Amino acid sequence: MKPSIRTYQIKDVVTFAKTNGEFGALSNMAAGFNLFINEVNIQSSEILYQACRFPLFPHIQEEIVRTQNPMDAKKVSRKYMQYSRQDWYSIKFKIMKWCLEVKLVQNFDNFSQILLATENKVIVEYSTKDAVWGAIPQDDKTMLVGQNALGRLLMELRERVKANVINKSTIIFPPNIPAFLLFGCPIEEVRNDDYFIVDLDEIYA
Amino acid sequence: MITMIELAESIYEVIKDYRNHDNIFITPENIIEWAKQFEDNGQLVLTELNKIIKETYISRVRAKEFIYEHILSYLKLYEYSSIAQFLIDTEFIDVQQIHKSQPAILQLLEEVLTEKFQVSYLPYKGFPKVNYIYFDDILASGSTIGRDLVIFLNKKNSSGQKFYQLIQSNEIKLSISVFCLHTWGFEFQKYRIQKEFNDKVLKKINWFWNYEIQNHAKFNNQKLNIAKPVKGSSSKINSYLENLSATKYEDYAYRKANTPTTEHFFTSAENRIRFENVLTEKGIDIINMIKGEAKSNIRPLGLINPQYKIFGLGTHFFTWRNIPNNSPLVYWWEVAGHNWKPLFPVANRGN
Numbered sequence: 429m430k431p432s433i434r435t436y437q438i439k440d441v442v443t444f445a446k447t448n449g450e451f452g453a454l455s456n457m458a459a460g461f462n463l464f465i466n467e468v469n470i471q472s473s474e475i476l477y478q479a480c481r482f483p484l485f486p487h488i489q490e491e492i493v494r495t496q497n498p499m500d501a502k503k504v505s506r507k508y509m510q511y512s513r514q515d516w517y518s519i520k521f522k523i524m525k526w527c528l529e530v531k532l533v534q535n536f537d538n539f540s541q542i543l544l545a546t547e548n549k550v551i552v553e554y555s556t557k558d559a560v561w562g563a564i565p566q567d568d569k570t571m572l573v574g575q576n577a578l579g580r581l582l583m584e585l586r587e588r589v590k591a592n593v594i595n596k597s598t599i600i601f602p603p604n605i606p607a608f609l610l611f612g613c614p615i616e617e618v619r620n621d622d623y624f625i626v627d628l629d630e631i632y633a
Numbered sequence: 634m635i636t637m638i639e640l641a642e643s644i645y646e647v648i649k650d651y652r653n654h655d656n657i658f659i660t661p662e663n664i665i666e667w668a669k670q671f672e673d674n675g676q677l678v679l680t681e682l683n684k685i686i687k688e689t690y691i692s693r694v695r696a697k698e699f700i701y702e703h704i705l706s707y708l709k710l711y712e713y714s715s716i717a718q719f720l721i722d723t724e725f726i727d728v729q730q731i732h733k734s735q736p737a738i739l740q741l742l743e744e745v746l747t748e749k750f751q752v753s754y755l756p757y758k759g760f761p762k763v764n765y766i767y768f769d770d771i772l773a774s775g776s777t778i779g780r781d782l783v784i785f786l787n788k789k790n791s792s793g794q795k796f797y798q799l800i801q802s803n804e805i806k807l808s809i810s811v812f813c814l815h816t817w818g819f820e821f822q823k824y825r826i827q828k829e830f831n832d833k834v835l836k837k838i839n840w841f842w843n844y845e846i847q848n849h850a851k852f853n854n855q856k857l858n859i860a861k862p863v864k865g866s867s868s869k870i871n872s873y874l875e876n877l878s879a880t881k882y883e884d885y886a887y888r889k890a891n892t893p894t895t896e897h898f899f900t901s902a903e904n905r906i907r908f909e910n911v912l913t914e915k916g917i918d919i920i921n922m923i924k925g926e927a928k929s930n931i932r933p934l935g936l937i938n939p940q941y942k943i944f945g946l947g948t949h950f951f952t953w954r955n956i957p958n959n960s961p962l963v964y965w966w967e968v969a970g971h972n973w974k975p976l977f978p979v980a981n982r983g984n
Contacts, residue, residue, distance in 0.1 A: 459833075621824070
């Protein structure tokens with residue numbers, strides 16, 4: 429996937445930039461959408477995405493996960509940029525798609541609600557500098573231009589929610605890429621939050 | 634080579650206060666008798682136990698030292714210069730049944746406060762509280778602590794506000810104090826609190842522990858200071874697992890052969906493998922002695938959630954008053970008519 433560059437009229441689209449706006453929950457930085465991957469707590473989909481960049485360096489992944497803060501996680505990630513997996517730029521969209529699916533099934537009620545609240549509108553990540561994941565405002569402030577990869581993945585996910593192709597019970601399988609690892613262990617099927625919690629007290633059952 | 638008698642005496646020196654308060658007095662002879670049940674592997678079992686016991690046995694004296702450390706930490710964390718004011722403001726949560734660890738630890742707390750500060754917390758129980766501290770000996774699977782926390786966080790004050798809301802708004806503080814914590818169980822309990830409440834509540838809860846059991850097989854660089862077998866040539870071990878009807882977390886059942894990266898817990902990587910196999914196989918023998926159907930939470934390396942397709946946690950952590958039921962059966966199994974004597978006769982577990 430290499431998304432083409434598109435132009436959006438701001439007035440016609442749903443945008444999100446910061447996590448505290450009306451649609452801020454669409455951001456990977458948004459708090460309150462915790463993940464549980466390989467039985468490890470991951471604070472947000474941004475942290476998960478950044479950790480996926482360094483599958484052969486568990487200590488870097490640990491530093492990223494332990495930040496519990498997406499901004500700090502990005503800083504750690506930038507520090508180790510040269511250790512990124514070599515195929516990162518060709519697989520990063522696949523990984524982001526998977527991160528969003530995981531965010532959805534493990535936070536289904538809240539995240540599906542915000543996705544569906546965008547109705548049928550185009551979703552655009554408003555960014556002042558990232559024209560790959562988002563789109564950048566032009567001089568007249570009425571237009572956004574960029575690949576808007578994140579917005580497009582979110583729209584695709586929204587359509588799958590509407591069609592019930594993906595729901596709370598869906599098991600999310602890993603993307604078909606080699607060495608998809610967290611702390612040296614393969615990341616396999618991801619299940620919803622209930623799966624991990626429902627029987628926690630049943631040791632004496 | 635150290636003899637079995639020398640090993641038993643060395644182990645005895647560490648564990649000799651085990652349940653003295655219940656008139657139980659382990660002797661070196663008991664330890665040898667227990668080891669002989671492992672037949673040719675008795676020497677190995679005592680050698681490995683002797684290596685880890687100082688690290689993993691918490692005597693009554695050591696428990697009091699731990700509690701003292703916890704209190705000093707809270708005085709610092711909550712910025713109290715006066716122990717009396719700290720006790721006025723603090724409730725030591727007392728919700729477990731009388732035979733469980735919490736009441737026993739609170740009794741030691743009272744001793745520590747008397748000896749170190751010449752005060753008691755009991756006269757202050759009726760004062761309005763801002764700090765809540767939950768003491769327990771161990772977080773293993775975490776089910777006891779997790780369940781009690783959920784109940785606590787859902788409690789309401791006289792104004793109808795729930796305690797988790799009061800924590801979020803910094804009106805009250807909650808701390809969990811345990812002697813020992815398992816990293817795997819801890820992840821589950823943190824996730825549960827985030828999901829049942831929110832991540833802001835979790836971030837505001839303070840966790841304090843003295844000894845960490847790093848048993849999260851999918852986390853980075855764990856010590857694996859537990860016992861569980863590698864997948865090898867023991868058909869007894871392999872077929873036991875295959876025949877379990879449980880379905881979850883099977884990928885945690887065996888220890889990966891290359892983990893831990895360096896062996897510090899047992900005497901050597903080779904002896905670890907032998908020791909783990911012996912404990913698991915003997916645990917399976919014990920289960921096979923059960924007449925009728927074994928309860929679905931019983932596993933050779935300790936009790937665990939019925940749906941978990943694993944051998945148990947293989948916990949090695951013992952206290953002066955009891956040992957966790959997450960420990961391998963060989964340490965504590967005691968059933969009339971079964972051909973097995975435990976090293977640590979257990980108190981009423983109440984379950």
